[in-house]
Amino acid sequence: MSNKVKIAIDAMGGENSPKKIIDAIEISLKSNKDNFFYLYGKKNILEKEISNRKFLYNFCEIINTEDVILDDESALSGAKKSKNTSMWKTIESIKEKKADISLSAGNTGALLVISRLLLKTIPGITKPALAALWPNQNNMNVVLDLGANIECSEKNLIDFACMGSALFKSLFSNTKPKIALLNVGLEEYKGNEILKRTFSILKENKMKNFDFSGYIEGNHIMDGNIDVIVTDGFTGNIALKTAEGTANFISKNLKNSLSKFSILLSYFSLKKFKDKLDPRKYNGAIFLGLQSPVVKSHGATDSVGFAHSISVCNKIVKADLIKKIESNLITVDA
Amino acid sequence: MSNKVKIAIDAMGGENSPKKIIDAIEISLKSNKDNFFYLYGKKNILEKEISNRKFLYNFCEIINTEDVILDDESALSGAKKSKNTSMWKTIESIKEKKADISLSAGNTGALLVISRLLLKTIPGITKPALAALWPNQNNMNVVLDLGANIECSEKNLIDFACMGSALFKSLFSNTKPKIALLNVGLEEYKGNEILKRTFSILKENKMKNFDFSGYIEGNHIMDGNIDVIVTDGFTGNIALKTAEGTANFISKNLKNSLSKFSILLSYFSLKKFKDKLDPRKYNGAIFLGLQSPVVKSHGATDSVGFAHSISVCNKIVKADLIKKIESNLITVDA
Numbered sequence: 255m256s257n258k259v260k261i262a263i264d265a266m267g268g269e270n271s272p273k274k275i276i277d278a279i280e281i282s283l284k285s286n287k288d289n290f291f292y293l294y295g296k297k298n299i300l301e302k303e304i305s306n307r308k309f310l311y312n313f314c315e316i317i318n319t320e321d322v323i324l325d326d327e328s329a330l331s332g333a334k335k336s337k338n339t340s341m342w343k344t345i346e347s348i349k350e351k352k353a354d355i356s357l358s359a360g361n362t363g364a365l366l367v368i369s370r371l372l373l374k375t376i377p378g379i380t381k382p383a384l385a386a387l388w389p390n391q392n393n394m395n396v397v398l399d400l401g402a403n404i405e406c407s408e409k410n411l412i413d414f415a416c417m418g419s420a421l422f423k424s425l426f427s428n429t430k431p432k433i434a435l436l437n438v439g440l441e442e443y444k445g446n447e448i449l450k451r452t453f454s455i456l457k458e459n460k461m462k463n464f465d466f467s468g469y470i471e472g473n474h475i476m477d478g479n480i481d482v483i484v485t486d487g488f489t490g491n492i493a494l495k496t497a498e499g500t501a502n503f504i505s506k507n508l509k510n511s512l513s514k515f516s517i518l519l520s521y522f523s524l525k526k527f528k529d530k531l532d533p534r535k536y537n538g539a540i541f542l543g544l545q546s547p548v549v550k551s552h553g554a555t556d557s558v559g560f561a562h563s564i565s566v567c568n569k570i571v572k573a574d575l576i577k578k579i580e581s582n583l584i585t586v587d588a
Numbered sequence: 589m590s591n592k593v594k595i596a597i598d599a600m601g602g603e604n605s606p607k608k609i610i611d612a613i614e615i616s617l618k619s620n621k622d623n624f625f626y627l628y629g630k631k632n633i634l635e636k637e638i639s640n641r642k643f644l645y646n647f648c649e650i651i652n653t654e655d656v657i658l659d660d661e662s663a664l665s666g667a668k669k670s671k672n673t674s675m676w677k678t679i680e681s682i683k684e685k686k687a688d689i690s691l692s693a694g695n696t697g698a699l700l701v702i703s704r705l706l707l708k709t710i711p712g713i714t715k716p717a718l719a720a721l722w723p724n725q726n727n728m729n730v731v732l733d734l735g736a737n738i739e740c741s742e743k744n745l746i747d748f749a750c751m752g753s754a755l756f757k758s759l760f761s762n763t764k765p766k767i768a769l770l771n772v773g774l775e776e777y778k779g780n781e782i783l784k785r786t787f788s789i790l791k792e793n794k795m796k797n798f799d800f801s802g803y804i805e806g807n808h809i810m811d812g813n814i815d816v817i818v819t820d821g822f823t824g825n826i827a828l829k830t831a832e833g834t835a836n837f838i839s840k841n842l843k844n845s846l847s848k849f850s851i852l853l854s855y856f857s858l859k860k861f862k863d864k865l866d867p868r869k870y871n872g873a874i875f876l877g878l879q880s881p882v883v884k885s886h887g888a889t890d891s892v893g894f895a896h897s898i899s900v901c902n903k904i905v906k907a908d909l910i911k912k913i914e915s916n917l918i919t920v921d922a
Contacts, residue, residue, distance in 0.1 A: 328775070391837070401772055404780050438735055438825040441662070446738050446822060472829030476837040485826075488780060491772040492823050493830045495806030500834040503725070503810040504865065508842070511860045526845045531838065 258290040259571045261564065262353035265295035266322045266340040267360020268553040268560075272296075275359075276303045276310070277557035282564040283313060289568055292353050294319050294340040319343045325553055329363025333371065341365060345372045348546035354571045357563055359551035366402055366541065373544040376576065378583045381410045382543030383487070384550070385421055386494060387536045387566075392478035396422045397436075400539060401491035408452040411435065411484055415456065416582040417542040418482035419464040424573030425566065430463065431481035434470035436489060444469065448486075463582045501531070534559030538566045547575055592624040593905045595898065596687035599629035600656045600674040601694020602887040602894075606630075609693075610637045610644065611891035616898040617647060623902055626687050628653050628674040653677045659887055663697025667705065675699060679706045682880040688905045691897055693885035700736055700875065707878040710910065712917050715744045716877030717821070718884070719755055720828060721870045721900075726812035730756045731770075734873060735825035742786040745769065745818055749790065750916040751876040752816035753798040758907030759900065764797065765815035768804035770823060778803065782820075797916045835865070868893030872900045881909055 265272040272295055279291055290313055293300055297318035304310050321339040323332035336342070341360050347353045349372045358365050366384070375382060385398035396418045403410060415433045422431040435452060437445040442453060449469075456466040470480050472493060485493070533552075537559035541548040547570050551563040599606040606629050613625055624647060627634055631652035638644050655673040657666035670676070675694050681687045683706045692699050700718070709716060719732035730752045737744060749767045756765040769786060771779040776787060783803075790800040804814055806827060819827070867886075871893035875882040881904050885897040 389837075391840075404772070436826060438738070438822055438829075472826045472831075473833035473836070475830060476833050488772055489823060489826055492770060492806045492819075492827050495772075496809060496827045496830050497806075497834040499807035499810050500831040501838060502807070503723075504835060504838050506725075507864055511864070530841055530845070 259288055259355070259568050260290050260292065260353040261567050261571075262292045262294065262344045262347040262356040264341045264344040264356070264358035264360050265293040265300055266319075267358045268325070268551065268555070269359075270556070271359060272300055272303055274555075274557045274560055276300070276307075278560035278564060279310060279314065280307060281557055281561040283310075286565065286568060287313070289564065290314065292317060292344075292347055294343040294347070296320070296322075296340075317343065317347075323361050323364045325361050327361055327364065329361065329367050332361045332364030333367035342368055342372075345369055345548065348548070349373055355547045355549065355567045357549045357551060357567050359553050359555065359560060359563075362401075362550055362553075365548065365550055369541055369544055369548045373546055373548075375543055376545055376579055376583070378585070379413050379417070379543040381406065381413070382541055383410075383414050383417060384539050385418055385542050386539045387425070388475060388483075388494075388497075389531065389536055390476045390478035393426065394536065395475070395478070395481050395483060396425075397475065397483045397485070397490060397494065398542065399485065399487035399490050400494050401487045402541070403487040405488070406448065406486035408448055408455060411448070411452045411486070412455060412584065413543070414484045415464065415466075415482065416584055417579050418484060420575060420578035420582040421540060421542060421570075422481045424575045424578055425569050426481075430465055432467045432479070433464045433482040433484060434467045434480045436475075436483055436485035436493065437469040437471065439471065440469050459584070461584065463584075498533075501533075535562055538563035540566070540570070542579065545576065547571070593622055593689070593902050594624050594626065594687040595901050595905075596626045596628065596678045596681040596690040598675045598678040598690070598692035598694050599627040599634055599650075600653075601692045602659070602885065602889070603693075604890070605693060606634050606637055608889075608891045608894055610634070610641075612894035612898060613644060613648065614641060615891055615895040617644075620899065620902060621647070623898065624648065626651060626678075626681055628677040628681070630654070630656075630674075651677065657695050657698045659695050661695055661698065663695065663701050666695050666698030667701035676702055676706075679703055679882065682882070683707055689881045689883065689901045691883045691885060691901050693887050693889065693894060693897075696735075696884055696887075699882065699884055703875055703878055703882045707880055707882070709877055710879055710913055710917070712919070713747050713751070713877040715740065715747070716875055717744075717748050717751060718873050719752055719876050720873045721759070722809060722817075722828075722831075723865065723870055724810045724812035727760065728870065729809070729812070729815050729817060730759075731809065731817045731819070731824060731828065732876065733819065733821040733824050734828050735821045736875070737821040739822070740782070740820040742782050742789060745782070745786045745820070746789060746918065747877070748818045749798065749800075749816065750918055751913050752818060754909060754912035754916040755874060755876060755904075756815045758909045758912055759903050760815075764799055766801045766813070767798045767816040767818060768801045768814045770809075770817055770819035770827065771803040771805065773805065774803050793918065795918065797918075832867075835867075868896055872897035874900070874904070876913065879910065881905070
């Protein structure tokens with residue numbers, strides 16, 4: 255087991271858990287038997303779920319936790335609930351180095367608070383950030399921050415660039431990623447003062463670990479020319495959710511417009527289209543900047559989506575993301 | 589002519605102008621003969637364009653202007669170019685009350701600068717805002733600001749709510765619109781300090797002209813439950829462009845996925861889908877807060893899109909938007 259990637263999972267968090275979690279583990283084992291799972295949750299429920307697929311015990315251990323943080327609790331009340339929630343114990347297990355990485359589909363706010371409470375930040379980082387994978391014309395890019403920090407300084411944004419490029423290298427390609435700052439125009443004088451100062455620092459300092467491509471506007475996030483898009487958590491959250499809303503609006507209207515007959519006739523081509531844009535592939539935001547990685551799955555995703563998050567966890571540990579971030583960090587006068 | 593809506597048009601601004609402008613006027617006349625157009629631009633080019641459709645002279649007058657502001661000029665250099673550009677003269681004609689409203693598909697930055705230079709703000713408004721129409725499950729909503737003001741105070745956001753609700757009433761329905769503030773969550777404690785203060789002012793003061801519905805997140809902009817969505821110009825610009833980028837990404841992938849055969853088979857249903865989401869219908873941002881209305885058409889739109897902007901101009905003048913804004917404004921301790 256020592257060579258395995260050890261993933262701590264909050265088995266109670268998110269819709270249809272723990273069933274979807276156990277289903278996801280089963281799905282993930284079809285392509286990858288490298289992982290071992292520590293499942294935190296109500297033992298009797300989890301055991302019942304595994305009872306008809308006992309081979310899973312070769313790949314996981316159940317640790318009983320009595321309490322559960324609800325999805326609609328406030329972040330603080332969730333975090334303060336007890337030290338025996340499935341989420342708390344999951345994060346604690348990476349603090350104690352029992353597991354390499356932790357994964358939860360539960361309450362995002364509580365997950366961020368508990369992670370900050372239990373885990374130290376990487377030396378040099380003051381604000382950890384939430385990064386997501388975003389589909390583009392080539393493959394995927396990384397966008398951060400998505401809501402962990404409402405207000406960010408130029409130092410924070412530069413840290414995000416370093417952490418985002420380390421994540422991109424861990425997940426996709428170990429070459430120098432191209433990074434850009436999300437802004438309302440491409441010209442150097444556009445945007446607020448913090449963006450302008452960040453731009454000038456990144457332009458003047460030659461970066462070893464990424465290439466700085468200047469500003470990017472919202473309509474070019476998905477073009478595939480930029481690998482890491484950096485923004486404050488307020489703007490990133492609005493951008494991500496607006497993109498989600500637009501995609502939902504279009505698919506709903508497309509579905510309503512197509513007759514059953516034409517859906518049948520276009521079945522294979524529409525399936526190809528849906529497969530490419532399947533949001534489950536992009537499931538899993540990554541909380542970066544802490545001494546251990548914390549992955550957040552979408553609460554509403556299904557077992558296929560959760561299995562994608564498991565695969566992200568596996569890649570992050572194998573690529574040694576935390577070390578990559580440490581060696582990526584730059585000190586500039588910001 | 590005195591009963592006509594007099595629209596001043598910058599006939600040289602935007603792609604394929606002035607041809608698309610003249611085509612658009614011809615299209616608009618098919619459904620509405622209420623308008624009279626003052627066309628500012630190079631007289632010889634405009635006359636050549638009208639030469640084979642002389643009936644248009646019943647509905648327009650050409651005023652020669654020698655200079656043109658280019659689309660890729662900086663806002664300031666465009667605005668300072670000369671007082672004889674088609675754009676400058678267009679705005680001047682509403683300042684002098686020769687026309688009721690002005691319309692341009694040219695350089696947005698220069699249009700905002702010239703409008704601010706030549707036109708006074710409505711008493712009580714310190715920052716005019718750029719509003720756009722956004723499709724939703726029911727019909728359309730108004731979103732503002734979209735980039736005129738990078739940073740906004742609570743007073744500005746409250747003014748935007750008043751102006752946006754006056755615009756909504758002018759274009760769609762004279763009932764009390766529902767307004768909401770764009771934020772990263774629904775809870776009262778979410779967001780930055782300015783949003784929190786704006787929220788508490790709008791919550792505590794009973795508004796005569798609109799109902800305050802609290803916060804809205806990016807993924808619900810298109811649900812159709814809110815009529816006016818208020819945000820600062822930085823966030824609004826990112827949201828609008830991200831939605832545009834997402835829509836383009838999806839349509840491109842849909843097109844690539846469908847075979848020619850299935851496009852043929854689904855022709856009518858796909859046409860219905862495209863018609864509903866046709867961005868030309870939502871063409872036309874409106875610069876609100878000045879003593880005369882200025883409408884900005886998308887530079888890349890075609891004659892059908894520009895004709896939609898003409899129809900927006902007609903509705904705004906008939907509904908007496910400026911008076912509606914004046915009577916909508918509220919004074920609160922912000």
